[in-house]
Amino acid sequence: MRVILTGASGFVGGAVLQALSRKANVEVILPLRSSLRALPAGVISYPIGDLTDDQTEQLITHRPDVVVHCASRVHIMSDTSDNPLAEFRRTNVEGTLALARAASNAGVRRFVFVSSIKVNGEQTRQGAPYRADDPPCPVDPYGISKLEAEQGLLALGAKTGMEIVIIRPVLVYGPGVKANFLSMMRWLHRGVPLPFGAIHNRRSLVALDNLVDLILTCIDHPSAANQVFLVSDDEDLSTTDLLARMAQALGKSSRLLPIPAWMLSVGARALGKGALSQRLCGSLQVDISKTRQRLDWQPPVKVDAALRATARFYQENDKK
Template sequence: MSHKVFLTGASGFVGSAILRRLVSDGTTVIAAVRQGNLASSPLVRSVQFHSFEQENDWGGALTECDVVIHSAARVHVMNDTETDPLAAFRRVNVEGTLALARQAIAAGVKRFVFISSIKVNGEGTQPGKPYTANDTPQPQDPYGISKLEAETALQALARESGLEVVIVRPVLVYGPGVKANFLNMMRWLDRGIPLPFGAIHNRRSLVALDNLVDLVVTCMSHEAAANQVFLVSDGEDLSTTELLRRMGQALGRPARLLPVPAGLLSTGAKVLGKGSLSQRLCGSLQVDINKTRDLLGWHPPVKVNTALQAAARHYQEYDKT
């Protein structure tokens, strides 16, 4: 079945990858971008672009679309300067999402795929006790709270209207063009900086960009995806130590890791006011994707090492400074 898709966040890290995949598949796409200029994109001839704002009237653009993929969001930031961060997240992630969903319903859209976040589940797990899609949500920060509120409101709209809502909660996404902490990690390794992460025995689920995109595309049309919540990962959990070793191998720069005990690292990070960073480096966050596999017959098509190599190649060509 061919689709006409309305895609938000099309200039973002995840949204641009979804856009490339849809165009490659021959899907008709209307792409909404909140910022960034895609006029020079090679996709410009095959994609209709619009500027995305929360107050936009999308009635015309949504006409004849049968699927909305909503990847635009106010994302989690380390040092938020907003006086009321929750209100800022709610304006975009809740109110903006619902405005789009209501217009989609009015236009006759059949399915709404919402890219949420594992932060809806919480911030960490005990090793061997992964989050599942059916767990009671326990968001800990304004971003996670706003994503949960958006999910809950979308599910209510679905019950009232018949709109099929599919919610996808990714863990940390990495791949070509990744930014923030993952990019910093590649820079540290590339420069041969000794890192005190040689004795971290946590377990973390990650998801390669291509794996996430593949699941989103699957959720566009799979009958069993309607009104479901899915967690997504690569299906192989790594410790921080193992991730650094494999990333170093992908870069051709063997990781120089010092075996500093995790407890000492955690204590030092808290003293320096970096407790949240310590949690990400030393703590565990695992997800169980059995529901995703069983209900959709979906399996991550890209292996971890292959995805790390793709991220390394992009870094070496475009991001190395």
């Protein structure tokens, strides 16, 4: 089987590359804007500019069976663009659909698209998780662009017969994670007192290894064709619980002050940090029953094991 993989220089795509390279009878082909320092043995790469240009037609010469599309313009907490939606659309919609059209022309059988839970929305009521077939309700430009890409892919698949598989991850963590999750580990490692000891929300997360396992499952599972799947660790945590368990994984004592969530929200909004407050204090849960039942899939890695692996990588590589 020949697999085209995009986004191999990123957090998720890089992990998918390593997993695919270990599979027998799989040839991995990477379209790259810039060379990666070390490619696994047997991986083929070729240079490419923007996915919107004619270079996507090079796919035809490689005769791939499947495309796994991990590349995207990622969500940015403080986007300084004059028109964020236009920027997200250029990469996440136009680029994705240009790649998909080239894939269809190349006779690709299946196109696996790593989307985002932001297509569903930003938050849920506790006990009322998002489901894969719920009406989408994106709020920000990133979520809107991912939904538009999904819609374009499904329309293309219906027209051409190319199978489309859409995966919407929640927050992904694991060895090498950056952004807010990395900041959280640094706070805990330094023993900084944190005002998050009384947060009773529920949030779904997904370990990198669990997401990669599902992506690989969707490459060739017959029941994945033309479906949308949500993915998580299938164990929802409060912010307080996550911090306590992450501290334990780091071998540190958690110093969590029991400040009520409503006080944190009021203070955060006063400082213009309402979005961050929502992520820390609000709930976002997903129901992965469709993923489990249709694909006979279970997350192979438990939360505490994934947290320990994340902590170990941080302690060995990123500790500051």
